[in-house]
Amino acid sequence: MTQQQRLNRVLELVSERGSVSIAEIGDALGVSTATVRRDLNTLAEQRLVTRTHGGATALGSGYELPLQYKTARQAEAKVAIARAVAGLVQPGDSVGLNGGTTTSEVARELGRSERLRSRGDAPGVTIVTNALNIAYELSVREHVKIVVTGGVPRRQSYELVGPLVGAALREFSIDTAVLGVDGLSAGFGATTMHEGEAEASREIAAVARRVVIAADATKLGRSTFARICPLSRIDVLVTDQPVSAELAAELAGSSVEIVVAPRS
Template identity: 45%
Template sequence: MLSPTTESLIARVTTGRRAERLVAILDLVSERGTVALAEISDELGISAATARRDLSDLADQNLIVRTHGGASALERGREIPVALRDTRFQEAKRSIARAMVRRLPSERYVVALSGGTTTASVARALANHRDITVVTNSLTIANLLSGYAGVRVAMTGGFLRPQSLELVGALAESTFNAVNVGTAILGADGISATAGVTTHDETEARTNRAMVAKAQRTVVVADGSKIGNVALAQMAEVGQVEMLITDSSADPAELEKLREAGVQIVLADEE
């Protein structure tokens, strides 16, 4: 069940445009630490009343601290709820998803999909696959795949993380430990040559480590904004990653370090 504040925020995010605006505000606050109401209005071209309402909603969700005349960041790396993250870098994610699906066999095959907005794009791109089984701990992905005739879905058990709508913990890990998959498709909050593949939540990371351990290969799907980032908890060492599918906005220097570490790099928007 979603927390009351999350449910309330999602109910108010009725358009993609507003969701993008809320994410833009979070980015401003994260970058500057403290932002005045007037700065938000000027940067985003919105009225003071609109900015004030958005800040109130974000403060209710405990994503910022509301101050007199503006807002302050809680801490670096604060996780953006999935309801808002799904609006970011949409075209890049669609390109990445198409590139991922092109690299899967067309015959009977088994993949594991972690939660995340890029992996959700991969799930959508599986619509025409004739015979694939997807093992996932993501409620979002299971729901997306439920109407596809050629896709069978195996869900893990576990405890629900409201921020990501993923099932985590020992029950989820035991499901991944009990199956064999051809490809683990992993979303990430960060990937770097030094820290590997990382995410904000340690329990989620442990669940995804179980997924990676039983896969014949692991492919990370992440838009360019995630390349070089390091989040709290490691999901996979860089040596466990066979391929990274990203886009041309990624930092070239960081991509070169990943290549040197043995990761095959695919720039989906240049194919």
């Protein structure tokens, strides 16, 4: 296990439990006490955890892993979801993408797609996004036209937030909005951890003719702090495992199509 993988796992443990001891981390990772101490010191220096005498605690109750530490979580599922989402996009379409690891995989899949390559002078696909990392990655793809909203970037997610996001988006009409979420439930619909990101995602959905939620199975049946939109605003859910009967019934009642992405 590399240091980056260890740091990812330590942050996951802190996120899940709120507080962990050095012994618990050592047992979970199979590493020495000295290694755990070094890793915790590294994370504390980066202000990602609060160091305690016997371990570490989360910075607050609304603890959110930074994007760079989420990339390894549910990786296979996210790649499968990205392929399925890309299959919903047609050449010449405009696609709105919010930030996150799943939508970043969707962006990569759109960027690699031979099917979506340009025909003549028109772009193969137009991506409208508030995510700086997505815009950066796709900027080298000749068949992709990138439009970036204004806004103020969040360190945790590389997403632009604030009133400039909506001001830019209201000038566009998008074929499909693809939104990554932190939770999807019958009671609260699509949710995320941060109210600014929720507002930005809501603005993307507002100018789209179709709203697609891209969420792995760990996000289903749970809700987080800030609502993006109710189920009634969602057209398609793309996920990696069959949905529970209860949630499936609620989705059907809101006319949400469910697509379960096959894993290769």
